[in-house]
Amino acid sequence: MSRARPQFTPCRIGLVAALSKTEAQELSVEIAEWLRHHECTVLPEEELATKPADAIIVLGGDGLMMRAANAYPDIPLLGINFGAVGFLALVERRDWIAAIQALIEGRFVTQEGPTLRATVIRDGREVDQGWAINDVVVRGGVRMVDVEVYVDNHYLNTYPGDGMIVSTPHGSTAYCLAAGGPILTAGVRGFAIVPISCHSPIRTPIVVSEDALIELLLANDREALLILDGRQGTELHRNDLVRVVRGQHTFRLITLGTTNFYDAFRAKFNFQIRPNAIPTMRAVRPE
Numbered sequence: 679m680s681r682a683r684p685q686f687t688p689c690r691i692g693l694v695a696a697l698s699k700t701e702a703q704e705l706s707v708e709i710a711e712w713l714r715h716h717e718c719t720v721l722p723e724e725e726l727a728t729k730p731a732d733a734i735i736v737l738g739g740d741g742l743m744m745r746a747a748n749a750y751p752d753i754p755l756l757g758i759n760f761g762a763v764g765f766l767a768l769v770e771r772r773d774w775i776a777a778i779q780a781l782i783e784g785r786f787v788t789q790e791g792p793t794l795r796a797t798v799i800r801d802g803r804e805v806d807q808g809w810a811i812n813d814v815v816v817r818g819g820v821r822m823v824d825v826e827v828y829v830d831n832h833y834l835n836t837y838p839g840d841g842m843i844v845s846t847p848h849g850s851t852a853y854c855l856a857a858g859g860p861i862l863t864a865g866v867r868g869f870a871i872v873p874i875s876c877h878s879p880i881r882t883p884i885v886v887s888e889d890a891l892i893e894l895l896l897a898n899d900r901e902a903l904l905i906l907d908g909r910q911g912t913e914l915h916r917n918d919l920v921r922v923v924r925g926q927h928t929f930r931l932i933t934l935g936t937t938n939f940y941d942a943f944r945a946k947f948n949f950q951i952r953p954n955a956i957p958t959m960r961a962v963r964p965e
Contacts, residue, residue, distance in 0.1 A: 687784040688732030696738035793925030809925040810906040812849030819901035828893040839876035
């Protein structure tokens with residue numbers, strides 16, 4: 679999903695809390711007091727645009743994590759989960775003291791993941807659409823759209839259906855997963871291309887190099903939108919070309935020794951029918 683960087687000891691800590699969640703706002707006040715007591719400089723969200731932060735603590739769900747990453751690119755983020763899934767906001771709120779103690783002592787790893795940049799080309803004119811942490815999506819309306827896919831200038835196929843997803847590794851547990859795409863774990867350096875409800879036997883998702891040039895062409899007159907990280911963007915028309923490449927920014931996620939992708943994968947998606955079952959390998963080879 680990403681490459682790890684050596685840890686450092688942050689002393690200027692930003693705080694971003696979900697405005698819609700009273701509990702997150704209350705905890706942010708408590709965290710700010712705790713940080714000041716431990717001689718850290720606290721930067722509330724309204725100051726982050728003008729004052730640099732070494733790291734940002736985000737109190738919310740994965741959506742707020744993506745908003746913070748877009749607003750403050752390339753700054754490492756530590757997420758305290760107030761959402762439903764929490765694949766980016768990895769720390770549960772009950773564990774905030776231990777997590778922030780590890781943060782200010784430098785006992786963490788920063789995982790770096792790639793982002794995506796999208797451009798719409800219409801009638802020879804290029805319009806920058808910005809960048810995404812999770813995915814770039816061409817999404818049809820009530821009628822089926824035909825999306826032609828090109829990789830490094832090679833025609834791959836035409837996919838009739840509800841649209842197409844281009845996903846980063848971090849985004850592979852989001853819309854990509856829901857559409858039947860692969861989950862890209864730590865160390866995979868690629869992007870997933872996933873058809874949405876494709877009305878064709880040829881619908882298998884593929885993973886391409888993160889250096890690939892990915893192009894999606896809307897090949898019919900049906901209604902479609904370009905969506906980045908769930909944010910509605912440009913309305914697309916026939917023969918519009920969406921060019922997707924690796925973005926210039928990186929998504930930097932702070933992880934602690936207690937966070938484990940595979941445990942989170944099992945627990946958060948509740949795949950295990952018997953939650954108290956002991957895996958056979960653990961019984962044979964105790965930790």
